[in-house]
Amino acid sequence: MKQPNKTTWLNLPSMGLSIRMLFTGYLLTIGFGLVTAGAQILLTHGMADGKMGLSIDDIVYSYYGNRGNSKLEAKLNGSMKDKAPEDIRAKMIHWARDGASEEAWEAEIKKEVTLYCSGCHGSIPGLPVITNFDVMRETAKSDQGASVDALTRVSHIHLFGIAFIFFIMGFIFSFSVGIPKLLKEATILLPFLFLILDIISWWATKWFAGFAWFTMIGGIGYSLASSFMWFTSMYQMWVLPYNGKDYLINSWED
Numbered sequence: 001m002k003q004p005n006k007t008t009w010l011n012l013p014s015m016g017l018s019i020r021m022l023f024t025g026y027l028l029t030i031g032f033g034l035v036t037a038g039a040q041i042l043l044t045h046g047m048a049d050g051k052m053g054l055s056i057d058d059i060v061y062s063y064y065g066n067r068g069n070s071k072l073e074a075k076l077n078g079s080m081k082d083k084a085p086e087d088i089r090a091k092m093i094h095w096a097r098d099g100a101s102e103e104a105w106e107a108e109i110k111k112e113v114t115l116y117c118s119g120c121h122g123s124i125p126g127l128p129v130i131t132n133f134d135v136m137r138e139t140a141k142s143d144q145g146a147s148v149d150a151l152t153r154v155s156h157i158h159l160f161g162i163a164f165i166f167f168i169m170g171f172i173f174s175f176s177v178g179i180p181k182l183l184k185e186a187t188i189l190l191p192f193l194f195l196i197l198d199i200i201s202w203w204a205t206k207w208f209a210g211f212a213w214f215t216m217i218g219g220i221g222y223s224l225a226s227s228f229m230w231f232t233s234m235y236q237m238w239v240l241p242y243n244g245k246d247y248l249i250n251s252w253e254d
């Protein structure tokens with residue numbers, strides 16, 4: 001039931017200075033935090049594929065890993081390229097890609113390593129003794145992306161921490177006026193859904209590289225929604241009150 005004249009001050013442009021100060025202080029701090037978060041994403045993930053800027057490959061490398069790329073393979077195509085003939089190197093690379101099994105090691109790899117590599121590895125101090133299976137297997141390990149440990153840790157920090165941010169932001173934004181009802185409701189709910197999508201997609205990407213797209217969609221989705229809430233709230237608190245109009249609207253009543 002409508003109760004006229006009672007809560008018509010309940011909207012951002014009509015609120016008193018003290019509550020606007022509180023909201024603004026929070027939004028400024030969060031805004032600053034979001035900028036540093038963006039910079040952090042660019043620095044840690046943005047460079048994962050060796051190129052500047054965030055791309056799908058960065059997300060794939062971060063979560064799924066760069067599975068074709070073991071240290072052994074990189075060296076055999078790099079500084080160890082002249083140490084063994086082409087076909088021997090190809091054999092070693094296949095062995096690494098196939099998971100570096102002990103059977104194949106005993107059957108064919110060990111003797112090639114002894115023949116071509118042990119002249120240095122095993123005699124020059126400081127070089128890994130790759131005639132030893134465990135040492136060689138270590139160099140043959142591919143980059144498996146994010147570990148389950150790291151994902152669990154980062155997931156729960158993100159879910160709890162960011163949910164708080166979206167809650168308070170959405171709370172402030174809920175006092176905005178003049179936003180179409182559906183748009184306002186969606187803007188408040190969507191960041192949470194995008195956040196959940198984002199976190200689930202990290203896990204999915206760890207096993208299926210194709211899910212990296214959902215990480216991108218989730219991140220862009222909640223960035224857009226929260227930027228919209230941020231700017232709208234600031235504008236309604238610091239521009240609208242000074243344009244000479246009265247806003248006699250209960251922003252929570254729809």
Ligand code: HEC
Pocket residue numbers: 071072075076079080083084092113116117118119120121127128130139
């Ligand atoms: C003439 C000496 C020599 C021979 C022969 C040689 N290596 Fe090396 N290897 C080195 C040196 C020196 C380094 C360190 C510098 C570098 O990483 O390029 C190295 C580094 C490596 C590394 C990286 C080790 C690490 O942990 O950083 C791998 C893997 C490797 N070699 C594999 C091989 C394989 C496989 C063969 C045989 C096909 C081989 N090497 C033959 C001298 C040699």
